[in-house]
Amino acid sequence: MSLPSLLLVGCGKMGGALWQGWLEQGVAPSVILDRSCAAPPAPHRLARTASEIPADFKPDIIILAVKPAGMEEALASLRPFLDGAIIISMLAARTIDSLRAACGDAASTKIVRAMPNTPAAIGKGVTGVVSQDLDADGRTLCTALLSAVGDVAWVESETQLEALTPISGCGPAYVFLLAELLEKEALRVGLPAETARLIARGTVSGAGALIAASDEESATLRKNVTSPNGVTARALDVLMAPEAWPETMTRAVDQAMARAEEMAS
Numbered sequence: 001m002s003l004p005s006l007l008l009v010g011c012g013k014m015g016g017a018l019w020q021g022w023l024e025q026g027v028a029p030s031v032i033l034d035r036s037c038a039a040p041p042a043p044h045r046l047a048r049t050a051s052e053i054p055a056d057f058k059p060d061i062i063i064l065a066v067k068p069a070g071m072e073e074a075l076a077s078l079r080p081f082l083d084g085a086i087i088i089s090m091l092a093a094r095t096i097d098s099l100r101a102a103c104g105d106a107a108s109t110k111i112v113r114a115m116p117n118t119p120a121a122i123g124k125g126v127t128g129v130v131s132q133d134l135d136a137d138g139r140t141l142c143t144a145l146l147s148a149v150g151d152v153a154w155v156e157s158e159t160q161l162e163a164l165t166p167i168s169g170c171g172p173a174y175v176f177l178l179a180e181l182l183e184k185e186a187l188r189v190g191l192p193a194e195t196a197r198l199i200a201r202g203t204v205s206g207a208g209a210l211i212a213a214s215d216e217e218s219a220t221l222r223k224n225v226t227s228p229n230g231v232t233a234r235a236l237d238v239l240m241a242p243e244a245w246p247e248t249m250t251r252a253v254d255q256a257m258a259r260a261e262e263m264a265s
């Protein structure tokens, strides 16, 4: 990939994870704008304010990774650098229209909205992406940059992007809950605390790693470890009863979606 000229705005948890991923891939932002992150090692240039960015710097891509409430301030300070740039916004719940308005409606600014999830912090995230402004090369470039923090899934519309929230956005919390409940059950059936913790966490992370390493459908992996009329089958009869996990998951996803809609209105 030929290296685009990159401006990373916000090098906190998410921006820092992207930056780390890029460094590992040999891609580095030309300039990082962050008022409080630790200074990156040379040759990376750190600007504490937009006024410290060289006036002749022309970023091809601006990655916006500040808190959603900081969007207007950040984009207002970046007006001289927006023309012709692709802006990749990592901001939750900030629409393409609101991003475009905060850019001063510069017609030549291309907007990309990306929605990562928390495992991005260790390069294992899933990032949904949407944009109507890019050609095939632009999409390839964005995919390459965002894959620094995990898998990338392009969607067709912002409605589809919002639909990721109760799945990949909240999903890590559902999986952490599973680990919590398994640990609690391990204690209940008489295992010592340290063992309970080890086996619950190891089971969740090991099963996750197995899914990641396999091309099989999740259902196939489940069937592969379920002997007919065996021990796992007996447990799954409880969990897979329609009113158990299937309906509970549907209700949880519906509630998460409803809350996201309330928060957006």
Ligand SMILES: NC(=O)c1ccc[n+]([C@@H]2O[C@H](COP(=O)([O-])OP(=O)(O)OC[C@H]3O[C@@H](n4cnc5c(N)ncnc54)[C@H](OP(=O)(O)O)[C@@H]3O)[C@@H](O)[C@H]2O)c1
Pocket: 009, 010, 011, 012, 013, 014, 015, 016, 033, 034, 035, 036, 037, 048, 049, 050, 065, 066, 067, 068, 070, 073, 074, 090, 091, 092, 115, 116, 117, 118, 120
């Ligand atoms: N963390 C996640 O797992 C996650 C998941 C999904 C989406 N996101 C999205 O990612 C975005 C960033 O979240 P985060 O958790 O990485 O935030 P963060 O850790 O607070 O990082 C933001 C950084 O940007 C700096 N900053 C903000 N406005 C600035 C400005 N105008 N000029 C210079 N520096 C500025 C902040 O400095 P100060 O602290 O001094 O303000 C901070 O160092 C959010 O919009 C969030 O919705 C994050």
